Amino acid sequence: MEMEQLVALCKRRGFLFQSSEIYGGLNGFWDYGPLGVELKRNIREAWWRDMVTAHNELEVPSGAPSAYEMTGVDCTIIMHPQVWKCSGHYDLFHDMMQTCRQCKKLFRADHIGEMLKESEWVNSLATAMSFGPHDKLLKVDGAALMKWAKTKGKKVAPGLALVRKPEVTLSWLAEHVAKDPNTPLTIAELLQYIATEQLNVTGPQIPCPLCGGDLTEPREFNLMFETYTGAMRDDNNKTFLRPETAQGIFVNFKNVLDSTRVKIPFGIAQIGKSFRNEITPRNFTFRSREFEQMEIEFFCHPSTSHAWYKYWRDLRYKWYVDLGLASDRLRLRDHTKEELSHYSCGTADIEYAFPFLPPGEFGELEGVAHRGDFDLRSHMEGKLVHSGESLVVELDAEGKPRYRGSGKDLTYFDDQTREKYIPHVIEPSAGADRAALAYLCEAYSEDEAPDENGVPVKRVFLKFHPRLAPIKAAVFPLVKKDGMPEIAKEIYCSLKPHLNVFYDEKGAVGRRYRRQDEVGTPFCITVDGQTLQDGTVTIRDRDTLKQWRVKKEDCLSEIKERLKT
Ligand code: GAP
Numbered sequence: 001m002e003m004e005q006l007v008a009l010c011k012r013r014g015f016l017f018q019s020s021e022i023y024g025g026l027n028g029f030w031d032y033g034p035l036g037v038e039l040k041r042n043i044r045e046a047w048w049r050d051m052v053t054a055h056n057e058l059e060v061p062s063g064a065p066s067a068y069e070m071t072g073v074d075c076t077i078i079m080h081p082q083v084w085k086c087s088g089h090y091d092l093f094h095d096m097m098q099t100c101r102q103c104k105k106l107f108r109a110d111h112i113g114e115m116l117k118e119s120e121w122v123n124s125l126a127t128a129m130s131f132g133p134h135d136k137l138l139k140v141d142g143a144a145l146m147k148w149a150k151t152k153g154k155k156v157a158p159g160l161a162l163v164r165k166p167e168v169t170l171s172w173l174a175e176h177v178a179k180d181p182n183t184p185l186t187i188a189e190l191l192q193y194i195a196t197e198q199l200n201v202t203g204p205q206i207p208c209p210l211c212g213g214d215l216t217e218p219r220e221f222n223l224m225f226e227t228y229t230g231a232m233r234d235d236n237n238k239t240f241l242r243p244e245t246a247q248g249i250f251v252n253f254k255n256v257l258d259s260t261r262v263k264i265p266f267g268i269a270q271i272g273k274s275f276r277n278e279i280t281p282r283n284f285t286f287r288s289r290e291f292e293q294m295e296i297e298f299f300c301h302p303s304t305s306h307a308w309y310k311y312w313r314d315l316r317y318k319w320y321v322d323l324g325l326a327s328d329r330l331r332l333r334d335h336t337k338e339e340l341s342h343y344s345c346g347t348a349d350i351e352y353a354f355p356f357l358p359p360g361e362f363g364e365l366e367g368v369a370h371r372g373d374f375d376l377r378s379h380m381e382g383k384l385v386h387s388g389e390s391l392v393v394e395l396d397a398e399g400k401p402r403y404r405g406s407g408k409d410l411t412y413f414d415d416q417t418r419e420k421y422i423p424h425v426i427e428p429s430a431g432a433d434r435a436a437l438a439y440l441c442e443a444y445s446e447d448e449a450p451d452e453n454g455v456p457v458k459r460v461f462l463k464f465h466p467r468l469a470p471i472k473a474a475v476f477p478l479v480k481k482d483g484m485p486e487i488a489k490e491i492y493c494s495l496k497p498h499l500n501v502f503y504d505e506k507g508a509v510g511r512r513y514r515r516q517d518e519v520g521t522p523f524c525i526t527v528d529g530q531t532l533q534d535g536t537v538t539i540r541d542r543d544t545l546k547q548w549r550v551k552k553e554d555c556l557s558e559i560k561e562r563l564k565t
Pocket of ligand 1: 243244245246276278285286287288289290291292293295364365366367427429430431432433434435
């Protein structure tokens with residue numbers, strides 16, 4: 001599947017639109033249309049039900065060290081600014097960013113290599129010079145470079161040193177080749193030479209993927225969106241849109257303990273919007289600036305935390321498989337030590353090979369992290385930093401805590417063992433939008449099916465798991481006469497209070513089936529001539545195209561039974 005096909009289907013059938021599209025759109029923001037909103041709601045509801053309300057605290061689930069309780073919260077998006085100072089987000093939640101000196105565009109430093117591979121001017125140059133991305137060049141055709149610089153290059157790479165100062169730039173290149181005529185030049189090296197005006201001053205430059213211009217040194221860029229509460233727009237009133245839902249759970253840990261009878265081990269779940277001012281939002285909804293997270297903070301005794309980490313990692317992976325991400329495009333990957341976040345002593349990512357990624361590459365769907373006691377201690381004592389193997393409160397020049405914690409006691413007292421301790425935390429943190437995108441990618445299918453005249457034609461269908469399908473069943477009268485619409489409407493009305501169903505009587509029935517296949521409706525119910533005689537209707541399965549007959553009054557039980565799968 002080409003990503004463009006899915007993007008086009010999502011717009012055509014009302015799954016996803018660019019935010020504020022009529023004004024040219026806003027980069028990194030997406031709206032869910034009438035079918036998209038149902039898909040995302042179904043994902044959220046499946047997650048909440050499977051993780052929270054359907055969890056049975058009286059039984060020990062397979063693979064779990066013991067039985068456990070689950071509960072939930074729904075916290076505000078804007079929280080006390082001290083939350084973000086103690087959590088580390090205020091100081092540490094940044095990406096390295098580079099700006100193009102020519103076109104002034106910003107780039108995430110770690111995205112530039114990938115963007116250069118897709119860059120219009122690099123591809124134009126590659127075509128003109130007949131080289132591929134992995135080639136190594138023993139000879140560089142200076143005349144062809146000069147010609148490109150003075151023609152196409154002027155249009156597509158106006159900032160490139162080769163275009164602005166071709167003679168100087170080519171002289172550096174010639175010098176390099178003359179120095180070592182037998183060592184081939186890689187494409188990355190070639191791009192750096194043609195981007196460099198003053199080699200002796202700056203060294204080889206990495207070019208801007210958009211205009212070829214030279215980039216500034218990488219600088220830190222905090223990803224939190226700032227806003228102000230109250231009338232005064234000064235630093236005292238500066239607040240932030242939350243970049244994760246997790247912190248709302250940590251700061252309510254004591255409230256949940258005091259207001260319920262939960263006992264450790266237990267988890268608190270939350271679903272809600274998070275905001276990150278991503279420098280390069282890209283790949284459809286994968287990296288957005290406003291997105292939804294589904295997070296659990298699971299509190300346990302430190303001695304059992306590793307067993308709980310493994311349990312959650314495997315449970316969360318299985319959740320995706322059970323809902324249809326069953327192919328080898330899904331994988332579970334443990335982080336290396338170098339990859340671990342500042343708080344984590346063990347993390348695994350659940351990843352999906354999204355079609356917009358190069359072959360063999362995977363994108364993160366969910367992270368499952370062992371966060372130790374970092375968060376509860378930070379909100380109790382103040383922002384923590386590593387000192388050797390241990391975490392200590394970070395101090396300022398005067399030896400006072402750099403960011404003061406709440407001072408509240410967030411320890412847990414076990415009244416059976418009489419032990420008082422700071423619980424350890426396992427955090428499965430998923431993105432509802434990334435899950436929706438992965439399910440859309442996985443569901444996209446093509447095959448051949450007979451049209452209304454029995455001729456095989458290409459069919460596009462979304463093979464959603466029935467729990468996630470936006471519409472569960474469509475009801476059609478075969479033709480718009482002989483009392484068929486009346487019976488079909490009666491069935492539709494009987495299903496409507498229980499399921500999201502769709503009624504359609506327009507056009508040939510084959511075309512109606514196709515429209516439902518394209519949006520992933522698992523079942524179509526058709527009232528036909530035989531219904532008038534024996535009161536049965538056909539039910540058609542989206543994936544197998546098999547049809548069978550049931551009594552019209554059994555439609556609800558039949559569909560409900562099949563939706564359970
Ligand atoms: N509390 C931990 C945390 O927030 P994260 O890996 O930064 O961890 C968790 O985010 C999940 O949130 C990711 O696995 C992803 O599904 C989703 N997510 C993060 N940034 C996102 C973005 N810019 N756009 C869409 N989803 C995002």
